[in-house]
Amino acid sequence: MSKPYKLRLITLIVLLLIAIFCFTASLNEDRKGILTVAFLDVGQGDSIFIESPSGNQMLIDGGPGKAVLRELSKVMPFYDRSIDVVLATHADQDHIGGLLDVLNKYKTDIFIESGVPSESSTYRELEKIIEKQEKNLKKILARRGMVIDLGGGTILEILFPDRDPTGMETNSASVVTKLVYGENEFLLTGDSPSSIENYLVSVESQGVTLGLESDVLKAGHHGSKTSSSESFVAAVSPEYVVISAGKDNRYNHPNQEVLDILNNFGADILRTDEQGRIIFKSDGLNLSQETAK
Numbered sequence: 001m002s003k004p005y006k007l008r009l010i011t012l013i014v015l016l017l018i019a020i021f022c023f024t025a026s027l028n029e030d031r032k033g034i035l036t037v038a039f040l041d042v043g044q045g046d047s048i049f050i051e052s053p054s055g056n057q058m059l060i061d062g063g064p065g066k067a068v069l070r071e072l073s074k075v076m077p078f079y080d081r082s083i084d085v086v087l088a089t090h091a092d093q094d095h096i097g098g099l100l101d102v103l104n105k106y107k108t109d110i111f112i113e114s115g116v117p118s119e120s121s122t123y124r125e126l127e128k129i130i131e132k133q134e135k136n137l138k139k140i141l142a143r144r145g146m147v148i149d150l151g152g153g154t155i156l157e158i159l160f161p162d163r164d165p166t167g168m169e170t171n172s173a174s175v176v177t178k179l180v181y182g183e184n185e186f187l188l189t190g191d192s193p194s195s196i197e198n199y200l201v202s203v204e205s206q207g208v209t210l211g212l213e214s215d216v217l218k219a220g221h222h223g224s225k226t227s228s229s230e231s232f233v234a235a236v237s238p239e240y241v242v243i244s245a246g247k248d249n250r251y252n253h254p255n256q257e258v259l260d261i262l263n264n265f266g267a268d269i270l271r272t273d274e275q276g277r278i279i280f281k282s283d284g285l286n287l288s289q290e291t292a293k
């Protein structure tokens with residue numbers, strides 16, 4: 001066999017292998033109408049990964065540091081280097097600390113935030129990355145009434161802020177969202193305090209939007225007693241409550257009074273500090289849940 005011929009043959013085999021690999025990869029990517037919502041195990045902080053049935057991906061918060069990258073590698077294929085939308089509920093370190101690494105590793109099209117600044121160096125660096133034109137990242141300020149269509153019948157509705165939150169305390173200005181896929185709904189609250197929860201209850205009672213009722217509630221502020229007021233939990237009426245907190249964290253989150261309130265409502269309480277990553281799958285009708293250490 002002449003040398004050039006052998007070389008061509010090897011090239012062909014390699015190309016064929018790559019083609020087979022890509023074909024298998026795209027088969028694995030078939031989501032069969034399933035929405036995935038994963039509450040990542042990032043320690044004391046929040047990070048929620050969403051993948052719609054059409055494959056669009058979104059990350060809400062990035063936890064305090066690099067742990068988010070390890071967690072994302074568990075819920076995304078290794079060759080996937082893009083996350084369509086990233087949302088920061090507010091600019092506190094335990095929510096945006098890992099986002100610099102996320103934006104550096106994954107190509108992102110849209111960045112959503114409340115617009116309330118923080119003095120932290122992470123926030124300043126994050127804003128610098130977002131403003132950089134070469135990243136082609138579109139910044140959107142979250143306001144009530146906005147709906148993000150994630151494809152495949154999944155939408156994310158923004159419930160708060162309903163105003164320009166400039167001057168508000170960062171937790172209070174947390175972006176509160178409701179993720180809806182068919183019959184299944186998730187209420188995601190960042191570190192929103194009881195005063196905002198109760199405000200949302202009063203607004204929702206006027207029946208303007210989809211309402212607060214949801215299958216899954218991510219308890220505000222890591223289960224701290226400053227959130228999860230009784231009237232709010234009653235209005236949401238969740239089957240599952242997820243608490244995202246670090247093991248043996250110095251804030252003693254979650255608070256026992258909050259756990260009592262949630263237990264009284266009969267909600268199934270799932271905690272990242274005890275169970276690790278918490279994953280929900282929905283076909284639009286039924287919700288299943290799994291945990292992975």
Ligand SMILES: [Zn+2]
Pocket residue numbers: 045046092094095190191221222
């Ligand atoms: Zn927090």
